[in-house]
Amino acid sequence: MFWFGENLSDKKEWQDSAKWSSLSQKRRALHATSIDSIIELLDSFSKEWTTLSQEALPRLILESGFSLEETEKTLSLLPGLLSRESLEKRIKAEFVRPAVLDRFTKLPYGSGKVRAIANGVVLHVTAGNVFLSSIDSLIMGFLTKNLSIVKVSSQNQFFPLFFAEKLKAFDKNKILSDKFAVLHWKGGDSETETFIKSKVNTIIAWGGEEMIASYQKDLPKQVKLLDFGPKISFQLISKSGLLGKNLEVVAEKIVADILPWDQSACASPQNLYLEEGVDEAKLLSALERAFLKAPSRGTISDDEATEILKEKYRGLYSELMEAGKVSSGPEHLIHLEQNKLLKPSPLHRSLIVKRFKDLEELYSLLEPFSYYLQSCSYLLGTDEKSQYLETLSLTGIKRFAPLGTVTFGMDGAPHDGRFVLRELVNFIGDEIRAQNYGEEILEVENSTTLKSHFEKSERPRGYVFSSGGTTGEPKFVHFSYEEFDYMSDMLASNLIRQGVRPGMTVANLFVAGNLWSSFMCVERALEKIGAVQLPIGGMCTTDNILLYLKKFRPDVVMGIPSMLVMNAEYMEEKGEKIEVPMIFYAGEALSEIRKDYLTRTWNTKFFGSAGYASVDAGVIGYQCSHSGHGEHHLFSDLVELNIVEEEAIVTSYARNTMPIKNYRTGDKIEWIEGTCECGSLDKRFKLLGRVDNVIQIWSCRLLTTDVEAVMSDRGVLTFQIKITESREANVVREKLSITYEKGQTEFDQETLIQDLYQRSRDVKDTISLMEFKKDILLTSVQSGAIPRNPRTGKISQVLDQRR
Known part of the structure; x- marks a missing residue:
């Protein structure tokens, strides 16, 4: 026996009270272990099984009774069960955010924060039909941070102990190897069962009705029982489903459902229902050939052989007296009988075939067996599938799968109608509101901390992003996969509130690559919405962008305002007529002049924010x-x-x-009073521009908004301000240069300078117009000539090059 990292020889030694009292410390240690550490260990351990499987194979063939081929196939499934991909799918399917297993976490919906806390000690009472099932149950305990006790059956003692010993040798840091036990006692030992019931918090019982009943009896009220009792599964073929199908292929799929584990799994079909009108003779003949071609089955006991023989003679009687039919071979039995009710078969490649008139009759035949029904493997017509599945779901069936695929479930799918991982935890709520959050978040990391964060040898899993660098040297930030996924949820919510719907075609013109986050996050958000995506990217050539917009006529275009305007100007120069009903922007302010221009050239009816966010802080605000x-x-x-x-x-x-607290955004905002018409109680604010829109020059203040106003009066949409200084005759002179993309615009520069001087009160009150003209320079360039940031495509509106 294996007891939390120890090997025991005396079967009663584990009942010593001192051994149980030591579990409290182990539970706390497992609670403090990150879910990623658990997944990483199991994923690494999975890579050992190429060698370990060969070591276990001879003993398993003797103990399981499976053939060599079936035993090898079963062992080959274990690395997949332990892989990071499989484990993460299972966790995300049930908890959405794996972080909920590590800390109080905000889930996509609902209020406050939630933490999933392990039930404590879980007893896994396992069955002996498939030796891998005990390990699958143990994995559930690992993923929920429960201490586990695996009670093995008489048929399956070797493999769980083999797994335990190999994990102990591999897990040098004792992350999991001392957090579980593997024990055996004879079924029906009431004294031992009473003792164990008094020590555990949860029992998962896999097996027959008698065993389930013994654990239900006198169960302490504080112990949770998850009972997975005996189940029966079946196959279903309709006339429409079979129409035009190759019968040999169909027969092979029927057999493919039955062969794994010699038909002993809960999902293994025991009955085959055929709709009246199906050519039974031809299908059963093809089925006979498919069984004869199948690899040899494992060994069976005398009792099992007797049950198969009984069914064969029932079939012979049915053939003589009831218009039934029976056929058999050395390792299979097919019995077509008139009795339509569901009926267990003797297993080991024994299939009982039944007829049904229509869907309503099939429903009435199955409904009485609601408690026992598990899986339905089907071959149905496209037009009828939805109706069949909807109706039969009411009978108690827990799974549907296409014919030939039923015995191998999907990662993250419920089992017998339950999400089992959720049953192994308690959900604890922290009903804290945003305005009452305490000082739990650390100050934002400074550049030194950031440097060490990214240079350490073991970086946390996730994404490394960079700010655009438009305000200085780029900064690097880290998002875990869960945080990035959550950020995309927030952006999807923002877009849905503004009218983006499933099936809309959306052109993504944000910039991809260079450690930039916007393109990727928008792509993920649109995937969650269910949009048709055109992942064009802002750095695509203007000719290609024009081509794609003409060809696919998107409902929505998303991108940086200056780049959208540049493409619109190009298309206008080419005489191309493009219509873009909706535009979503981010990265720069969308001025009224740019908005008016896009309305005129692209006939845009709606402009919305793609989300107010920063690379450091993530998503901050949304529009409705x-x-x-x-x-x-x-x-x-x-x-x-x-x-x-x-x-x-x-x-x-x-x-x-990388926690963010008191982060300076550089954005000027003001609160908006009152309640929004959309009904949301979330506070509202208005972006007023950058706080650094004041240029200090010539001992006075010049506002970039004043520059933008005089430029927009003349139809100029894109410009850049550069400030320099030089020494002239021992005097330092400051110069202001404005470079603008003229497009089709022509105007008198002298008049513009005068208008700017008159508009800027502080400049007018400080220096003369003559001095102002002397130190200001206007230069026009072609559309797209002002350099864009290579990462983001943004234009730095103000370049201060004074030293």
């Missing part, structure tokens, strides 16, 4: 269909926003790997 220009709702349950000297200061509770 009632939001005005620059107006956003705050993701209040995840983000705290304060205004300090007009600047938005953010603390994000969606960021855990």
Whole structure:
């Protein structure tokens, strides 16, 4: 026996009270272990099984009774069960966010935070029909951070102990190897069962009705029982499903469902229902040939052989007296009988075939067996499949699978109508509201911490992103996969609120690559919405962008305003007429002049924010269909926003790997009073531009908004301001250069300079117009000539090159 890392010789030694008292410390240690560490260990262990399988094979053939081929196939499944891909699918299917197993976490829906806490000690009472099933049950205990006790059956003692010893040798740091036990006692030993019931928190019982009943009896009220009793599965073929099909192929699929584990799994079909009108003779003949071609089965006991013989003679009687039919070979039996009710077969390649008139009759035949029904393997017509599955779901069936695939379930699918991992935890709520979050989040990491974070040898799993570098040297940030997935949930919510719907065609013109996050996050959000995506990318050539927009006529185009305008100008110059009903933008402000231009050239009816976010803090705000220009709702349950000297200061509770607190966004905002028409109670704010839109020059203040106003009056959409200084006759002179993309616009530069001077009150009050003209320079360039940031495609509006 194996007891939490120890080998025991005395079967009663594990009942010593001191051994149980030591489990409390082990439970706390497992609770503190990250789910990623558990997955990483099991995934690494999976790679050992090429060698270990060969070591276990001879003993398993003797103990399981399976053939060499079947035993090898079963062993080959274990690396997949232990793989990171499989484990993560199982966790995400049931918990959505694996982080909920490690800490209090905000889930996509609902309020507050949630933590999944292991039940404690779980007893796994396992069956002996498939030797791998005990390990699958143990994996459930690992993934939920429960201590596990695996009670093995008399038929399956070797493999669980073999697994335990090999995991112990592999797991040097005792992450899991001392967190479970493998024990055996004779079934029906009431004294031992009473003792174990008093020590565990949960029992998972896999097996027959008698065994289930023994664990239900006198069960302490604080112990949770998950009973997975005897089940029966069947196959279903309709006339429409069989129409035009190759009967040999269909027969091979029927047999493929029956062969694994000699038909002993719960999902193994025992009956085959055929709709009246199917050519039974031809199908059964093909089925006979398929069985004869199958690999040899394993050994069977005398009792099992007797049960098969009994069914054969029932078939012979049916053939003589009831218009039935029976056929058999050395290792199979097919019995077509008139009795339509579901009936267990003797297994080991014994199939009982039955007829049904129509769907309503089939429903009435199956409904009385609701408790026992598990899986249905089907071959149905396309037009009738939905009706069959909807109707038969009411009989108690727990699974449907296409013919030939039923015995191998999908990762993350429920088992017998339950999500078992959820049953092995308690969900604990932290009903905290955004405005009451305490000082639990650390200050945002500084550049030194960031450097060490990315240079350490074992980086956490996830994405490394970079800010665009438009305000200085790029900064690098880390998002775990869970955080990135959550960020895409938030963006999807933002887009849905503004009218993006499944099936809409969306052109993604954000910039991909260069450690940039927007393209990827938008792509994930659109996938969750169910949009038809055109992943074009902002750095695609303008000719190709034109081609794609003309060919696919998207409902929505998403991108950076300056790049959208540049493409619209190009298309206008080419005389191309493009219609874009909806535009979503991010990365830059969308000025009214740009908005008006896109409305005119692309006939755009709706403009919306793709989401107010930063690379460091993640998503901060969203728009709804009632939001005005620059107006956003705050993701209040995840983000705290304060205004300090007009600047938005953010603390994000969606960021855990690199926590964000009191982060300076550089954006000027103001609160919007009142309640939004959409009904949301999330606070609202309006973006007013950057806090750094003030240029200090010539001992006075020049606003970039003043520059934008005089440029937009002349139809200029894109420009860049550069500030330099030089020494002239021992005097330092400051120069202001404005480069603008003229497109089709022509105007008098002298008049523009005068208008700018008159508009800027501080400049006018400080220096003369003559001095102003002397130190300002306007240069026009062709559309697209102003350099864009190679990462993001953005234009740095102000370049201060003074030293």
